[in-house]
Amino acid sequence: MVDFAHLFTPESLSAFAQVIMIDLVLAGDNAVVIGLAAAGLPLDQRRKAIIVGIIAATVLRIGFAGVAIQLLQIVGLLFAGGVLLLWVCWKMWRELRSGGHEGEGMFNGDVNGAAATAAPRKTFAQAAWQILIADVSMSLDNVLAVAGAARDHPTALIFGLGLSILLMGVAANFIAGLLTKHRWIAYVGLAIILYVAGDMIVRGALEIRAEAFTG
Amino acid sequence: MPWLAIAFMAGLAITVVLVPQALVLPVVSVAALASAAIIAVTAYVSPRLATLRPINGWDIAGALTLIGCAAAIFGEIEPLVEYFKPAPERSPSRG
Numbered sequence: 207m208v209d210f211a212h213l214f215t216p217e218s219l220s221a222f223a224q225v226i227m228i229d230l231v232l233a234g235d236n237a238v239v240i241g242l243a244a245a246g247l248p249l250d251q252r253r254k255a256i257i258v259g260i261i262a263a264t265v266l267r268i269g270f271a272g273v274a275i276q277l278l279q280i281v282g283l284l285f286a287g288g289v290l291l292l293w294v295c296w297k298m299w300r301e302l303r304s305g306g307h308e309g310e311g312m313f314n315g316d317v318n319g320a321a322a323t324a325a326p327r328k329t330f331a332q333a334a335w336q337i338l339i340a341d342v343s344m345s346l347d348n349v350l351a352v353a354g355a356a357r358d359h360p361t362a363l364i365f366g367l368g369l370s371i372l373l374m375g376v377a378a379n380f381i382a383g384l385l386t387k388h389r390w391i392a393y394v395g396l397a398i399i400l401y402v403a404g405d406m407i408v409r410g411a412l413e414i415r416a417e418a419f420t421g
Numbered sequence: 422m423p424w425l426a427i428a429f430m431a432g433l434a435i436t437v438v439l440v441p442q443a444l445v446l447p448v449v450s451v452a453a454l455a456s457a458a459i460i461a462v463t464a465y466v467s468p469r470l471a472t473l474r475p476i477n478g479w480d481i482a483g484a485l486t487l488i489g490c491a492a493a494i495f496g497e498i499e500p501l502v503e504y505f506k507p508a509p510e511r512s513p514s515r516g
Contacts, residue, residue, distance in 0.1 A: 230493055234489070235490070237490050377489075381487050398490070
C-alpha cells in the first residue's frame with residue numbers, strides 16, 4: 207500500500223518541485239525539435255510525427271534512466287550526442303533553405319495544414335527520423351539531470367516523466383502549428399536547437415579533455 | 422493586438438527587476454508557458470479569438486510556447502535545483 211504521508215515530507219516536496227522545474231526546462235528542447243520537424247507536414251501526418259516523437263522520447267528516457275549509472279561512465283557520449291544533434295540541425299537548415307526557394311505559397315496555409323497538404327516539403331519518414339535522432343541525443347542529457355535530482359524519490363521521477371510527456375505533446379503541437387503558418391519563425395527554432403547542440407558539444411569536449419588529463 | 426505585446430514586455434520588465442538574476446529565465450519560461458495555456462484555452466472556447474486575422478489565438482499560444490521553451494533552454498538548471506533544496510542542504514556560497 208502506498209504511504210501517502212511519505213509524499214508530503216519536506217524532502218519529497220522538494221524533490222517534486224525540483225523534478226517539475228527540471229522537466230519543464232528539459233522538455234522544452236524536445237518540444238522545439240519535434241515541432242520543427244513536424245511543421246510543414248500535412249495535419250494528419252503532423253499529429254502522427256508528434257506522437258512518434260513523444261513515444262520515442264518516453265521510451266528512450268525510461269531506457270536511459272535504467273542504465274543512467276553506466277551511461278555516466280562512458281566518456282564522450284555527450285559529445286557524440288551533440289554532433290548527432292548538429293547533423294539534425296544541418297538537415298533542417300537545408301530543408302528550410304530549399305523550402306524558401308520553392309515559393310512562399312506553400313507556407314501560407316492555415317494552422318490545420320491545408321496548404322501543406324497541397325505541397326508537402328518533406329515526407330513523414332524524414333520527419334520521424336529527424337525526431338528520433340534528436341530524441342536520442344536530448345533524452346540522454348535529460349535523463350542524467352533528472353535521475354540526479356530524484357534518485358531517492360521514484361514517485362517524483364514518474365510524475366516528472368508524465369509531466370514532460372504532456373508538455374512535449376501540447377507544446378510541440380502549438381509550435382508545429384505556428385511554424386506551419388509563419389515559416390520564418392522556424393529559423394528561430396533552428397537557432398535554439400543549434401544552441402543545444404553546441405552546448406552539448408562544448409560540455410562533452412570539456413569532459414573528454416578532463417578525462418584525457420586525469421586518466 | 423498591441424496590448425498583449427505591451428503586457429508581455431511589462432511582465433518581462435517586472436520579472437527582471439524583482440526576481441533574482443539566476444531565476445529570471447526559469448520564471449519567464451513558466452510564465453510564458455502558463456500564458457500560452459491560458460490563451461489556448463481561451464481560443465478553444467472563443468471562436469472569435471481562434472479566427473482573428475492575420476494573427477489568431479493559436480499563433481499567440483504557439484509563440485508564447487516557443488518563448489517559454491527557449492527561456493527554459495537558455496536558463497541554467499543548477500540555480501533552480503539549489504533554490505528548491507530544503508534550507509540545510511543549500512550551498513553556503515549561493516545563500
